[in-house]
Amino acid sequence: MAAICILFPLLAVPAMATLAFPDRERRAVVDAAAVIPDDAEAALDARIVAWNRATGHQFVVATVPSLQGRPISDYGYQLLRHWGLGRADADDGVILLLAPTEREVRIEVGYGLEAQLTDAASGRIIAETIRPALRRGDIAGALGAGADRIMAVLAAPEAPVPLVSPPPESGFSLTNSIIGVVFLLFLLAVTGLLLWWGGRMLIAIARGLWRGVVAVSRFFARLCDRYWVYLWPLPLLFPEPAARSRARRQAERERRAEEEAGRKQRAAEAAAKAEAERKQWAAREAERKKAERAERAALRERYGKGYDRHPRWCPFEKRILELHETEKLAERDRKIAKIAAANQRAIEEQERLRASRYSNEPSSNWYDRYNQDSGGGGWDSGYDSGFDSGGGSGGGGGADDRY
Numbered sequence: 001m002a003a004i005c006i007l008f009p010l011l012a013v014p015a016m017a018t019l020a021f022p023d024r025e026r027r028a029v030v031d032a033a034a035v036i037p038d039d040a041e042a043a044l045d046a047r048i049v050a051w052n053r054a055t056g057h058q059f060v061v062a063t064v065p066s067l068q069g070r071p072i073s074d075y076g077y078q079l080l081r082h083w084g085l086g087r088a089d090a091d092d093g094v095i096l097l098l099a100p101t102e103r104e105v106r107i108e109v110g111y112g113l114e115a116q117l118t119d120a121a122s123g124r125i126i127a128e129t130i131r132p133a134l135r136r137g138d139i140a141g142a143l144g145a146g147a148d149r150i151m152a153v154l155a156a157p158e159a160p161v162p163l164v165s166p167p168p169e170s171g172f173s174l175t176n177s178i179i180g181v182v183f184l185l186f187l188l189a190v191t192g193l194l195l196w197w198g199g200r201m202l203i204a205i206a207r208g209l210w211r212g213v214v215a216v217s218r219f220f221a222r223l224c225d226r227y228w229v230y231l232w233p234l235p236l237l238f239p240e241p242a243a244r245s246r247a248r249r250q251a252e253r254e255r256r257a258e259e260e261a262g263r264k265q266r267a268a269e270a271a272a273k274a275e276a277e278r279k280q281w282a283a284r285e286a287e288r289k290k291a292e293r294a295e296r297a298a299l300r301e302r303y304g305k306g307y308d309r310h311p312r313w314c315p316f317e318k319r320i321l322e323l324h325e326t327e328k329l330a331e332r333d334r335k336i337a338k339i340a341a342a343n344q345r346a347i348e349e350q351e352r353l354r355a356s357r358y359s360n361e362p363s364s365n366w367y368d369r370y371n372q373d374s375g376g377g378g379w380d381s382g383y384d385s386g387f388d389s390g391g392g393s394g395g396g397g398g399a400d401d402r403y
Contacts, residue, residue, distance in 0.1 A: 019068055019075070021082045023058070028052065033063035035100050040140035044147060051151045056092070057113070058085045059154075063098045063139075072099060076108035086110045094154070096146055100139070105130055105398050107150065116154055125149050 022032035028048035029041050036044070060083070067075045076097045082084075085093025098105050107122040129149050133142030234242070261357040277338055 015126045019070065019078055021079055022064060024083050028060055030060060030062040033065045033098070033100050035063055035098075035139045036143065037140055040144065044140075044144050047153070048147060051155070051190045053120050055155060056087070056090075057094065058087070058092065059096075059147070059151065059155060060085060061096045061098075061143050063100065063143075066101050067099050067104070072097065072102070072106045073108075075099075076106045080110065086112060094150065096143065096150060098139070098143065105134070113154060116156075117150065121153055125153070140401070186200075319392075 022030055024030055027045060029036070031041055031044040044061060048061065052058055061081065064075075064079075066231055070078075076095060079097065080093055080095055082096075083093075085095065091110040093110040094113060094117065095108040096105075097108060107117070107125065108121065111116045125146055130142045130146040133139075133145060
C-alpha cells in the first residue's frame with residue numbers, strides 16, 4: 001500500500017505535465033483563443049488591472065483554444081496553480097475561464113475568496129450574465145459583463161454575522177412546566193425505589209444477623225447444657241444441677257430408643273402388610289389364570305383347535321372371547337337348530353301326506369300313479385333324476401345339501 005501511495009504521484013505528474021498552458025505575461029486578460037477584439041481586450045484589461053491594484057486580489061480573464069481532453073474544472077484548477085494567482089498568505093486568485101471550442105465557461109476561485117464568491121454566486125453570474133451573451137455570439141460583452149459582476153461581488157464588504165441576543169423568555173412556559181413535572185416525578189420515583197430497595201436490604205441484613213445470633217446462642221446453650229457436667233470442677237461445685245442434667249440426658253436417651261423401636265415396629269408391620277397384599281394378589285391372579293385356562297379349554301372343546309383364529313379373538317392381549325360374543329355364537333346355534341327342525345318337520349309332513357294319499361287308492365294302480373307323480377319314466381328314471389339333479393317332488397333327498 002505504501003508503494004502504491006508513492007508511485008501514484010509519480011504516475012500523475014507526467015499526466016499533469018502534458019497539459020499546455022498559455023503564457024500569462026503578467027496580463028489581466030489572456031486571449032489565447034483570439035476571440036476578443038483588441039479594443040475590447042485593452043479596455044477589459046485596464047479595468048481588471050485597476051481593480052487588482054485597488055483590492056489586492058488577482059483576477060484574470062482567460063480564453064483557451066482547447067481543454068486538451070480534460071474537464072474544465074480540472075483544467076481551471078491546474079491553470080490557477082500554474083499561474084500562481086493570489087497572494088501566498090491569502091490565496092485570493094480568481095480566473096474567468098472560457099473554452100469556445102468545447103463551449104464551456106467556468107469561474108475558478110481560490111480558497112481565500114470562497115466565502116465571498118461562493119459556488120452559488122458563480123453559478124448565478126454564469127447563468128444570468130455570461131451565458132445569455134455567449135448565446136447571442138457576443139463573447140467580448142459576455143466576458144466583460146461577467147468580469148464586472150465578479151469584481152462587484154468581491155468588492156462588496158463581507159456582511160458580518162449579526163449577534164442577536166435571544167428574546168427573553170416569559171415567566172411561564174407550558175412545555176418547561178411539563179418537563180419540570182415529569183423530571184420531578186422521575187426523581188421521586190427513583191428516590192422511592194432506592195429507599196425501598198435499600199430498606200429491604202437493611203431489613204434482610206438485620207434479620208439475617210439476628211437469626212445468626214440466635215442460632216449461635218442456642219448452639220452454645222445446648223453445648224453447655226449437655227457437656228458442662230464433664231468439666232471437672234463444675235460437678236463438684238454444683239452436684240444437684242449435675243444430677244438433674246444426667247437424669248435428663250438419660251430420659252432423652254430412653255425416649256430416643258423408644259422412638260427407634262416404634263419406627264422399626266411400624267416398618268415391620270408395613271412390610272408384613274405389603275407381603276400379605278402381594279400374596280392375595282398372587283392368589284387372585286392364579287385363580288383368574290386357572291379360570292381363563294378352563295374357559296379356553298371349554299371353547300377349544302366346543303369349537304375345536306382353531307377357535308383362537310376367530311376374527312374377534314385378540315391374540316395380542318391374550319384374552320378369551322367375551323361373554324357377549326359367546327352369547328352371539330349360542331344364538332346362531334339356536335337359529336340353525338330351529339331351521340333344521342322346521343325343515344325336518346316339513347319333510348315328515350310331506351311324506352305323511354303322500355303316504356295317506358296313495359293308501360286310499362286301489363293297489364293295482366298305486367305303482368303307476370306313484371311313478372307319474374314322481375316325474376314319469378318309472379322308478380329307475382325318478383331315482384336317477386333325483387340323484388343327478390337333486391330336484392323334483394319325488395326325487396332323491398336334495399334338501400340336506402342346503403345346510
